[in-house]
Amino acid sequence: MTFFKSISLAFTCILLSLANGGISQSGLAAKKYLNLPLGAIKPSGWLHDQVCYDLMVQTNGLWGHEHDFYDYVAQTDWLGGDSFYSDLEEAGSYWFNAMVPNAVLVDSAELQSQTHYFLDFVLENQDESGWLGPEVFDASKPRYLWARYPYLFGAIQMMEYNATLVDSVVPKLYKFVTLANTMLKNGEGLEEWTQTRWEDFVISLQWLYDFHPNGNEDLLIETMKLLKYTGDPWEDKRRQYFPTSPVENLQNPFNLPLTWHGVNMAEGLKALPSTYRFTHNQVSEGWDLLFQYHGRPSGIYAADEYLAGLGAVRGGSYLYQVSGESKYADRVERITYNALPATLTGNMWSRQYLQEQNQIAAQNMTPDPFPLDGPYSNVFGLEPNYPCCTVNHGQGFPKFITNSFVKTADNASIVQVYLGPLTVRTVLAGRNAVSASVDTLYPFSDTLTTRVSADHPFTYYVRIPRWVSGATVALNGGKAEGVQASESGLHAIELPAGNSTFTLNLPLEITIESRPNNSVAVHRGPLNYAFDIPRTQTILTQAAAEPRAVDLQFEASAAWQYAIDPSTLEFHETPPASGTLPSPVFDTGLPPFSMSVTACPIAWPEAGDIFASSPPENVICTGGKTQITLWPLGATKLRISEFPVFDSTKNGISRDH
Template sequence: MISKRIIIAAVALGACALAQTGLAPKKYLTLPLGTVRPSGWLLDQLNVQINGLAGHEHEFYRYVSQTDWTGGTSAYSSLEEAGSYWFNAMVPNAILVNHTVINQKTQAFLDYVLDHQDSTGWLGPEVGTTKPRYLWGRYPFFFGAIQMVENNPALTDRVVNALHKFVPLANTMLKNNGEGVDDWAATRWEDFVMALQWLYDFHPNGKEDLLIDTMKRLKWTGVPWEKVFSAQYFPKTAVEHTPNPFNLPLTWHGVNMAEGLKALPATYRFTHNQSDLDAASLGWDMLFQYHGRPSGIYAADEYLAGLEAVRGTELCLVVETMFSGSYLYQVIGDPKFADRVERITYNALPATLTGDMWTRQYLQQQNQIAAKNMNPNPFPNDGAYSNVFGLEPNYPCCTVNHPQGWPKFVSNAFLTTPDQKSLVHLYLGPFSTTATLASGNKVTVNVATLYPFGDTLTTTITATSAFTYFVRIPSWVVGGTIAINGTAARAVSPSNGLQAVQVTAGTTKFVLDLPAQITTESRPHGSIAVHRGPLHYAYDIARSQKVLARNAQESRAVDLEFDATAPWQYAIDPATLKFSNKAPASGRLPSPIFDAGQPPFTITATACRINWSTGGDTFAAPPPANTTCTGAQTTITLWPFGATKLRIGELPAFKST
């Protein structure tokens, strides 16, 4: 075992030796919440979410239902997990779709928490009780409060003063042998560091030294992520039979690792050490090399789960990795982070929710032939109910945490350069934004596109002054072109993933065509995964549906069992893959787009039935490495992974005749 005390001491000594002070700048800056808006199908997706479980759970779900805030008995006011998660997720969701009721609820939540801050500065339900005070549950609340300030500057003084009242208390607790640091706070300290850095950047109030000292103490009393994400200690297989060298198993917990991806870029800002950024980049690469999925995400059915296609990925892990990837790009500027966040968003996120977003899984599988109470259970650390689509299969955390995924993807889709002279369009999709850049340059951008269900993006920019606009060109684009103000299209020429566009005062319009080729990815047991552009494609298994449970207060909140009603045991010939685009004549995508038969993009393949066994009757065995057709060749259709709920995403290969 590695001694935690030795590691903490070493980190502390290194920090004390620093010559530089203050916070290092980020490569790119975010815009205030509400500045970037979704449009087209993406706006519809947020509306589907807020009309589903996310937008109604406060009415009935026991962890966040509003019953009696004024008396302090409501679980809604809890900052231990559920309330914080809900608040952090629903603040941006409600603002981006202008949802009056939810905006009122989040404002009431903020008011309740701040009104009950005690004289010591503590925020949370432990006020006036003898319950132990643990720090972590407050961190998602801080993120939500910061987002509210961004959108409504009138809240600034109240929120900033409350945070500055909390920081000295937290600093004292950390000095007192890490008081308030439980196992969760020890792994998720980076979230508090990011909140402190927001205060330092925008509202330091003369407390710069205290803020940085608190950042350092959080790191010293927490998991050393530079060690966890090192080649020496990083686990390269599923970890259920591997001793954890850090004497804290939660370091290999999937959601903790997703959040921990932010730790080293956050650390870099106060250490100024390039080694922190190098370790963050390496950790990101190893996570997906040894545990990654073609859907963009990685596997952890509670703990890191290797490469087998039936092992699970938690929904909380999906949305936290999206958020961490956005932050990594903002600090480091490597386009690999943006490419993967886009893949995760357009594949893994929708795949683990029903199209109407009234039910969600705890764990999704790359090869998922049933969603039911599993016997036998392929998940060594999670319950047999984990892949059911329901209100709270296995654990409730994802019910309240998952709604942050889509709105935070939207709010991080546009950035500015540090000098605020340029605007950067990072995530591709239908958006609009209005921002005032340096020297009072007011800029409005409208992006019309069906992307990722279309290859063309038409961007119209109005600006009071000339400036350089940047748009990301994903790594999978082949033969991309740009045509500016009606001129002939020319090849894109991105630098570090960004295409520069010289915008003049007035109106500039350009059209990007970003085609991609069908590619295959090698997976375990000789199987392959199919991709085109940001989308991963899978065989969508026809299914039956059975209601297992229905919430007594909300009839739309159900637990659903899905079973396959058609064969799924196919091998495909990768040489026969053909892409089809059935774009709607109306130019509007169906709603909800991530559901069976809805996307306009498909890929067909020559296939044949093979012998492929199951584990019990609930999950597929590993894809057979040596395939022999048991029937005639046929043609099957592969659909975007996010629209499938039962699927085979890693298929055996064969050569057709």
Template sequence: MSLCPSSNLLPPMKSLFTLLTTLYSVSVVSAQNATGLAPLKFRSLPLGKIMPAGWLKDQLTVQTNGLAGHQHEFYRYVSQTNWLGGNVTYSDLQEAAPYWFNGLVPNAVLANSDALKKQTSYFLDYVLSHQGTDGWLGPEVNTTLPRILWARYPFLYGAIQMVEVDPSLTDRVVTAAYKFVKLANTMIKNKQGLDDWTNSRWHDFLIPMQWLYDNHPNGNEALLLETMNLLKAAGYPWDKIFSDQYFPKGPVDHISNPLGYGLMWHGVNVAMALKSSAAAYRVSHSQTDLDNASAAWDRLFQYHGRPSGIFAADEYLAGLDAVRGTELCLVVEAMFSGSYLYQVIGNPKYADRVERITYNALFATITGNMWSRQYLQQQNQIASKNMSPNPFPNDGAYSNVFGLDPNYPCCTVNFPQGFPKFISNAFVTTPDGASLVQVYLGPFNTNANLQNGNNVQVTVDTQYPFSDTFKTTLTASKAFTYYVRIPSWVTKGTISVNSGTTQPLSPSNGLQAVKVASGTTQIVLNLPADIKTEQRPNGSIAVQRGPLHYAFDIPRNQTILAQNAQQPLAVDLQFGATASWQYAIDPSTLRFDAGKPPATLPSPIYDSGKPTPSISVTACLISWPIAGDTFVSSPPTSPACTGSKSTIKLIPYGATKLRISEFPVFKST
């Protein structure tokens, strides 16, 4: 083995010093000047420059062919027929249409769907052509419906993405956005449009305004900065809400609200607000804001986190119990917040968790064909049905049914943003535009125009997270430094460049640096991981390997509870267990089996029996009570076996729809 690194690998200390010196120099100058916006650690690529490949492309096709790509044809909240006929309501405008638009724009582009592109173009044109003379955005212009600011924010996210894809839209979208910002500035000063939803989600207006400032300031810098400060001052003080003094350390069902903000423990608001201090930092230049963002992230997952990567909130923060729920809207908003946090702060913990959420929690709460979704998922979920009694204090008994819109319709129109935005944030550039960084791991094709006219094309060939190996091919017109994120769970990872010597990885701040020459470069990565167990309440454990959380997939039957009259594929499904699930496991017997991966993964990959990797473990049946006939109680502590030992198989959590994923433990020897 050579003791010297390959010439293609930057020495780790030099690469760290070079990257951090660049970022530090920029931040010091900005802090001294304290004008304008603080710089980003990394910059996103325009929508469409990162495209899914392999199983990611197939999964996006499944989403496009499912509910996400067809709800505008029949779903009452976003049906084009309703819009054309003027059959809109306050609820539609405050949630459904902007959420739907925000998610469908990247879905349409990444799936290269002409039909969906037509829908998003129609909606954008409709809203812009109906903008009020005073600047108000929305189909309810010239109506008596109340004006609430926050629903405009996801619309602006969608419009910005459309400009990235089609620069010819720039003047129209930017002009309309500034008319709205000027109106919003006046409204905020007059305390108008500031309901609880607006006040809790102020950061989701700061980010579009920051995009305007960074890309199209047009002499409006003072207006943008003033509006950002006004909006934050009028909004919830998330830094205080997330502080150790006030943040709840368990379920909030029976504790008093110490600050009086009615929606401060609402799960989706919390997921959105994870990016609030980072958005505020860009205006304030204050390190305190960055420290608050980091502490809030850690505190939330410490007290409410799930082995699937997400946190629990069945409407409001719900602690650690495996039977409590997590809302689908919350999942996709936490993914977006984590991507933004990584681009502002650069700490790899955000990217690690977003990847875990995506590859576990996101798909666990949607059927394999992506036509039905839950409102709430559970770590231990033994049935999907109308529950009596109901384990969710603030949500309905129908919340864990897979259907068109169980409990509330918000998740139906909002969930499609999750997967496409994960893809579109998978690569970033360094602030100087000289280097490309792969943030999320998976199969991608990327085309980036770097500094000094350096056109770079990247193809990542992998079945990750269902495999540990990657083959990346880069073609560059000029030499540059390429970075790839190495997750914290990787053990004994290796890299080789252009068929050179295989070497141990040497990441700095989670990034492996590789010197890429002009022409074609090939990188082979191997990112193995150990099986790890996570301690959970009542002495139970969860099982992890790499980015994947593993669960026992409970065999199930299926009953159709309801079917949409206009679209028969949109059904509400009841699932019931058809086999025993009351297992305790011996963690000392956990064994990973990579299986024999096929050349092409099955479609859809996130369904029972589809993923190749599995983990076997010795188990025994125990006495484990349930509540009524619907949900399981907390895992019993130190249970006794009621039957003989057997070996059970655990599969990736996201492929299960009924599951046990937090197990009681026993010793088999």
């Protein structure tokens, strides 16, 4: 499993809760917000447009072509018995879960045909016991439940998009649930991955409970309880046990070592939010601990295989829907616009396994600083280190989009959770058909113009991120008024029946984040800024079946050892002349935002051959002052984003910040 998968899973908004409490004997409690079905929300503008797009770059890149050539998901291999079983055991399920929303959002008949084939193939090969997909051909390998869970997510999304599938799919899902219930009672289907990722099945069961209970409520809740009590007890990861530093040299107090595995911790982030509906426990403490001790300026937390502490070399929609706390949405937005694109080449044909906040090379690593990953982990390629990210990385942008709007629990209002160019169509209570279109270059612009059509008056809520101060909104060309966000971070806009337009202005300031070793990170709004190290590129390998799928080595071609004076930071905006962004926007020199800052060269040793050591704390300039440019982190592939600091008025002496 992977740090990059932890990005994807965290970015799909499946987040943490650590608490304690008993099981409720009643039914499921309601969530704070209701999600919208797949297809109700679509990307627009720079997220989708044919000229300046991002989701289409992903679709035209490696992600959209894996089915054509990549062994783990290529349809030609599905009939190969053992080969297909291994695909469904992890790779095929991952790909299916992520490709379903991608195919719908880009309106691709070809991709939708691929996912429909996969849906049908698995269901047609369900055996009499209820086991999904072809049976295990290796008699020595028992049935394990977990790898079917991503398949359930994909099937649910397909039914949300196409309700005609419900009558044929739901009964087969219940057949699998009945089998799983029996297996859990018998202590079967369990291994470390199943025991740490049980919450995925709980979420799927809750979807059945909410929309298609079919008289099976007792079966569903009993199975949820069995999953909780046969799985890892995430609620026991309280403060006295929570690791506050890299864990590879710590003794894990739990029987399951994979609980400190980076991706499983991302899974654990959704454990108690998923059980909250029948335990009514609090849902926040673990989230705060994770990012306090392992967080990164890019928004993600650090893990190669296991939690990695705060060293710069290491690399929440579901929880938001349960709790309504805006800090989860803020974090997801930061991950999406920083960490996710930073781990992909601009054309999205190559991806990393591990990324670093301070990354001075992307090549075979000697010595290897990652305790549990191989020396090929930070090469950009088809499947560096492990193939699981190759078949899983595409879910980030699609699931960000499909969770960007929700409805209030009374179905009377819509809430815009994430900011960006998006459209939504839904029907609220009282047969109130509502549509909204957000026109913006955000996060590369501070202004969002939203056009709304509604059959009846209603309240439109929009999240105001915590990094915004002095926001204003102007309705239907009227005077701009100050935004009054509630404690939940939402601003309410009362809209009449018919057509309305409001313009939201979100002034953003440069902010400085203190990091370890007296270093700093630079932000403006959701974007983390970094020095984009000039680089040379070498093609290491090329896939025989697809020449665009290459493994790339990047090496620094210029100095990167700089300290900066944060007091000299200046923001620069270059609005695109055409009103559209370059494609792809997340590549060197292409974003319309940058910053300049006074810097000076310093002595900053490497750790081994290709890693920067921790930022030096007491620096003295080794040369004259200069100006360097900082770019949004997502556009950089080699970078420095946690900087030593100096006082440019005192000839290069370290400064406090």
